[in-house]
Amino acid sequence: xxxxxxxxxxxxxxxxxxxxxxxxxxxxxxxxxxxxxxxxxxxxxxxxxxxxxxxxxxxxxxxxxxxxxxxxxxxxxxxxxxxxxxxxxxxxxxxxxxxxxxxxxxxxxxxxxxxxxxx
Amino acid sequence: xxxxxxxxxxxxxxxxxxxxxxxxxxxxxxxxxxxxxxxxxxxxxxxxxxxxxxxxxxxxxxxxxxxxxxxxxxxxxxxxxxxxxxxxxxxxxxxxxxxxxxxxxxxxxxxxx
Numbered sequence: 428x429x430x431x432x433x434x435x436x437x438x439x440x441x442x443x444x445x446x447x448x449x450x451x452x453x454x455x456x457x458x459x460x461x462x463x464x465x466x467x468x469x470x471x472x473x474x475x476x477x478x479x480x481x482x483x484x485x486x487x488x489x490x491x492x493x494x495x496x497x498x499x500x501x502x503x504x505x506x507x508x509x510x511x512x513x514x515x516x517x518x519x520x521x522x523x524x525x526x527x528x529x530x531x532x533x534x535x536x537x538x539x540x541x542x543x544x545x546x
Numbered sequence: 547x548x549x550x551x552x553x554x555x556x557x558x559x560x561x562x563x564x565x566x567x568x569x570x571x572x573x574x575x576x577x578x579x580x581x582x583x584x585x586x587x588x589x590x591x592x593x594x595x596x597x598x599x600x601x602x603x604x605x606x607x608x609x610x611x612x613x614x615x616x617x618x619x620x621x622x623x624x625x626x627x628x629x630x631x632x633x634x635x636x637x638x639x640x641x642x643x644x645x646x647x648x649x650x651x652x653x654x655x656x657x658x659x
Binding site: 520536538539 | 587590591595645646647649650652654
């Protein structure tokens with residue numbers, strides 16, 4: 428199956444600093460990438476949808492100035508948590524939808540997730 | 547009413563049992579249905595992908611979609627301890643550039659040796 432890589436898998440940062448998480452589609456071109464946040468024992472909460480070369484579309488209640496998303500190429504999207512605070516500590520997961528024919532064309536594949544701890 | 551309802555469990559079964567997981571939904575526009583498996587502290591892994599109604603089998607896994615009842619199921623035969631995970635149903639509508647998935651809350655499954 429298609430592979431989506433996320434980096435770093437775990438990161439600890441100090442309150443007030445910014446941290447960047449990368450999401451890469453390794454064996455397909457990702458027309459669209461999605462960023463989710465997941466709290467313990469909760470389902471995935473969609474934060475934003477990004478299409479290559481255009482601005483991300485944020486879900487209601489998600490601060491776009493705090494969670495900066497860049498989808499600069501068909502294989503890379505980044506999420507930057509700016510001025511992080513302890514309440515931003517969470518599991519962040521990206522997913523990618525491929526272009527072209529199935530399976531990658533219609534199917535959405537997830538990265539392994541990134542654990543962010545803000546101290 | 548939430549768009550997708552899924553019993554969070556937890557569900558505990560002995561090794562070798564047949565496991566039945568299901569979700570109901572309210573949005574009749576949903577056309578694509580997926581089941582993901584998520585191990586603790588990991589990203590979701592796609593298990594099954596189904597378009598519209600019908601059955602799909604892959605090894606020990608069978609996915610069923612009944613659009614008339616707005617009900618989807620995942621069956622796991624000969625369950626193994628390695629199947630212990632949270633199972634998430636997900637679905638989306640077709641058309642346009644909207645590939646946003648709507649997830650159930652996930653069912654936590656434990657298969658006991």
